[in-house]
Structures are given as structure tokens and as C-alpha cells.
Amino acid sequence: APSVFRFRVSVIELLSNWGVVDFKQSIRSYLETRDMNTTLLFTTPNFTQLPVLTQEWEYNGFKLYSYTPNEQVGVSNQPVVVHLHGGGGIMFSPKYFESTIRYLADKYKIKFIVPDYPKSPEVVFPTAHDICVNAVKYVFENSEMFSVDPKRVSLSGDSFGGNAVLYVAFKWRELDYYKKYHPLHTLILIYPWVQFVNLELDSYKQEVNQRIISQDSVSITTSFLIKGDLDLTELLKNSSLPLMSQYYQQRQTAVPELLPKLDWEPSQSMVDKYSHYADTVLDPYASFLFQTDFSHLPPTLLINAGYDILLSEGLLLKQRMEESGVDVEHHVAEKMFHAYLGLARPGAVFTSTLRGFDKLGTFLKKHTQ
Numbered sequence: 001a002p003s004v005f006r007f008r009v010s011v012i013e014l015l016s017n018w019g020v021v022d023f024k025q026s027i028r029s030y031l032e033t034r035d036m037n038t039t040l041l042f043t044t045p046n047f048t049q050l051p052v053l054t055q056e057w058e059y060n061g062f063k064l065y066s067y068t069p070n071e072q073v074g075v076s077n078q079p080v081v082v083h084l085h086g087g088g089g090i091m092f093s094p095k096y097f098e099s100t101i102r103y104l105a106d107k108y109k110i111k112f113i114v115p116d117y118p119k120s121p122e123v124v125f126p127t128a129h130d131i132c133v134n135a136v137k138y139v140f141e142n143s144e145m146f147s148v149d150p151k152r153v154s155l156s157g158d159s160f161g162g163n164a165v166l167y168v169a170f171k172w173r174e175l176d177y178y179k180k181y182h183p184l185h186t187l188i189l190i191y192p193w194v195q196f197v198n199l200e201l202d203s204y205k206q207e208v209n210q211r212i213i214s215q216d217s218v219s220i221t222t223s224f225l226i227k228g229d230l231d232l233t234e235l236l237k238n239s240s241l242p243l244m245s246q247y248y249q250q251r252q253t254a255v256p257e258l259l260p261k262l263d264w265e266p267s268q269s270m271v272d273k274y275s276h277y278a279d280t281v282l283d284p285y286a287s288f289l290f291q292t293d294f295s296h297l298p299p300t301l302l303i304n305a306g307y308d309i310l311l312s313e314g315l316l317l318k319q320r321m322e323e324s325g326v327d328v329e330h331h332v333a334e335k336m337f338h339a340y341l342g343l344a345r346p347g348a349v350f351t352s353t354l355r356g357f358d359k360l361g362t363f364l365k366k367h368t369q
Contacts, residue, residue: 050102050103050105050106051069051070051071052067052068052069052070052105052106053066053068054066054067054098059115059134059135059138060134060138062115062117062118062131062135063093063094063115063116064094064114064115064116064138065094065095065114065115066111066112066113066146067098067101067102067105067111067112068105068147069105069106069109069111071109072109072110072111074147075147076144076147077147077148077149078110078111078147078148078149078152079110079152079154079185079364079369080110080111080139080148080149080153080154081110081111081112081113081155081156081188081364082112082113082114082135082153082154083097083101083155083156083161084114084115084132084156084157084161084164084168085097085114085158086159086162086190086342087119087159087160088159088160088193088217088221088225089119089120089125089128089160089221089224089225090119090120090121090221090224090225093116097114100341104357104360104361107357108360108361108364110364110368111146111147111148113146113148115132115135115138117131117132117135117164118131120221120224120228121228121229122228123228124224124225124226124228125225125226125286126285128164129163129167129285132164132168133168133171136153136155136172140177140181140182141181150181151182151185152368153182153184153185154185154186154187154188154364154367154368155168155186155188156187156189156360157189157190157192158190158191158339158341158342159190159191159193159310159338160193161190161192162190162192162194163192163193163194163286163288165187165188165192166192167285168184169187169296169297169298170284170285170288170291171285173296178296184298185298186298186299186301186364186367186368187298187299187301188301188303188360188363189300189301189302189317190341191303191304191311191314191338191341192302192310192314192317193218193310193313194287194288194289194310194314195258195287195289195290195316196225196226196236196280196286197239197241197242197258197259197281197282197287198258198259199215199218199236199237200238200239201309201312201313202312203308203309203310203311203313204218204309204312206307206309208307209307209309211307212338213308213309213310213338213339214309215309216237218309219232219233219234219236219237222281223236226277226280227277232274235274236281239260239262240262240266241274241277241278242262242278242281242282243262243265243266243278244266244270244271244273244274244275244277244278245278245279245282246275246279247279247282248282251282251290254290254292255289255290258287258313258316289313289316289320291320294320294321294326295324295325297321297324298327299326299327299328299329299367300321300326300328300329301328301329301360301363302314302317302318302321302328302330302331303332303333303356303359303360304333305332305333305336305337305338305340306332306333306335306336307336309338310338311332318330329363331356331359333352333355333356335352336352336353340352340353340356341353341356341357
């Protein structure tokens with residue numbers, strides 16, 4: 001349909017410039033080969049004209065944006081969602097996701113706060129994650145200024161942002177911030193990227209899942225995140241980097257479904273060169289499927305896409321969380337792809353995107369009203 005080819009997002013140019021993927025052709029191929037009855041595009045409102053007050057703040061030298069429905073302006077002690085945006089930790093800013101956030105704030109009458117954080121390769125793990133922790137602390141410490149209820153602060157994050165949400169949630173427990181401030185109210189994990197060790201899980205092997213992000217793009221992105229350059233790309237792509245770590249045997253025994261036993265030994269020179277980075281990808285604060293206890297997490301909404309290479313790790317995360325007794329609500333958009341909930345743009349939007357928004361809005365209404 002002509003409306004399909006009116007579809008434009010800046011990520012097309014960005015990812016093409018990076019040389020990671022031909023995003024424009026990927027979207028076109030996906031639309032041409034999938035059942036369009038579930039993914040039609042149609043006219044949407046002008047997101048910049050929605051009745052939402054947008055304010056810009058600064059915390060520790062970084063930008064932070066708040067989005068308040070006009071009806072909520074001046075209302076104290078309101079619930080809030082702090083959203084940590086995606087982009088692989090190497091691209092985008094809160095402004096890129098503004099259409100989606102403004103739509104959600106207006107549609108479901110809830111305040112959103114979206115902090116920025118530094119990107120790789122200028123910084124490497126865990127710098128950006130720690131700054132996200134500080135951003136959430138800033139919201140709690142300034143809850144009166146933001147007119148929010150510190151007992152109803154939820155976190156959401158998409159893709160890399162989902163990884164950052166889990167990092168904040170586990171640090172919140174480890175550092176006793178749940179006592180100093182308040183426990184986190186709920187978590188919303190949107191096709192989260194939750195492990196850096198195995199790029200050969202089932203969903204990574206499906207050709208149809210490679211249209212938006214691929215093994216190549218994930219290995220490149222992870223190398224930037226961990227080391228700040230492309231040196232680790234091949235070791236990540238063939239899932240052999242963990243062999244260089246002193247923790248390999250322990251992690252492999254604990255979670256064999258994530259870390260299959262490899263049958264070769266790296267040379268000592270490889271171990272000397274790469275052990276630090278191998279230890280990092282096996283860190284339970286980077287690859288959260290190595291965490292042993294999720295029981296402290298609040299009620300969680302987990303959303304995955306059916307045609308997404310991150311689906312397998314999302315299903316493993318759901319299993320690990322449920323084994324720990326976490327209240328998990330899980331949805332899989334069977335015919336959608338990675339990043340589909342970030343595609344609310346003036347002029348066109350997927351119907352599946354709006355259905356995903358409704359899942360999110362219903363969850364928030366249930367837990368925050």
C-alpha cells in the first residue's frame with residue numbers, strides 16, 4: 001500500500017550510516033512478506049500537538065525530560081514511569097522516542113520521565129547503567145519538584161533500556177535504596193536485551209528475525225558496549241568470548257541452556273587479552289539470566305515480539321522470574337519485530353503497536369491507580 005512507503009523513521013539513516021543493516025530494505029521486506037491484516041498503517045494524530053506538558057531538566061550534566069498530561073499539571077503525588085530508552089546503548093536520545101512517550105502520557109493519563117545517558121563507544125559498561133541508577137535516584141530525591149508519589153515510581157525500558165531497568169532494579173536491592181527511598185513500584189520490560197553471551201539461541205537462528213537487528217549488529221553493538229571498539233565482534237558472534245573467563249565453568253554449570261559447553265580451549269595469550277571482557281559479559285549485572293534470585297522484583301510486564309532475535313532470552317527471563325515467584329504478565333506480539341512499540345510516528349502507526357500500548361496502559365492502570 002502507498003502508506004507503507006510513507007513510513008519514515010530516522011533510525012533508517014542512522015543504522016545505514018553505521019553500516020550495520022539496511023534498515024529501509026528490512027522494513028520493506030518485512031511488510032511484503034508478513035500478514036498485513038495485523039500490521040496495517042493508518043493516519044494518527046500530530047503527536048507534537050497532544051495536550052502534554054513537556055519540560056526539560058538537568059541532572060549531573062545530563063538531560064532529563066518530563067511529560068505530564070495537561071490534566072495532571074499541578075497535581076501532587078501522582079504516579080510516574082521513568083523510561084530508559086533503547087538504541088543498543090550506542091545511539092538515540094530521549095527526543096527520538098518523544099512521539100511514543102507523549103502518546104502514552106496522553107492516552108493513559110500518566111506522567112513519564114525520560115533521562116538521557118552517555119553512549120558507547122565514549123563510555124563502556126557499566127558507566128551508562130550507573131548513570132541510569134543516578135537518574136532514578138534523582139527522581140526519588142526530587143519527587144516533590146516533579147510532583148510525583150515516591151511510592152509509585154515505576155521503571156520501563158525497551159531493548160537496551162530493558163537491560164538498564166534490570167540493572168537499576170538489582171542495584172536498588174543491593175545498595176538498599178529500597179530502604180533509603182522506596183521500593184520500585186512496577187517494571188515494564190519491552191523486548192529487553194538481557195544477555196551478552198550467546199548469539200546462537202533459537203531466535204537468533206531464524207532468518208525472518210534478522211530483518212531489523214541481526215547477529216552482526218548485536219555483536220558489533222556489544223563490542224562497543226564492553227570494550228569501546230570492534231575488537232570483540234567475532235568472539236561475540238560465535239559465542240566463544242565466555243571461554244576466556246575464570247567464571248565460565250561456574251556459569252555454564254548454573255545455566256547450561258544459556259551457555260552451552262564449548263569443546264575447545266583458548267590459548268593463554270587469548271585469555272590474557274580477553275579475560276576482562278569475558279568476565280564482563282558473564283557478570284550477572286550485564287547478563288541477567290545469570291542472576292540467582294529475582295524474588296525482590298516488583299510486578300513486571302514483559303513484552304516480546306515474535307519475529308525478534310531477542311525472543312528466546314525473553315522467554316528464559318520469564319521462566320527465571322516465575323521460578324523466583326515474581327508476578328509476571330507476559331505478552332508476545334506474534335507477527336511483530338524488534339522495536340515495533342517505538343514506531344508511533346505522525347501519519348502512520350502499526351495497529352499491533354497500538355495493541356501493545358493498550359497492554360502497557362492496562363498494566364499501569366491496574367497497578368498505579
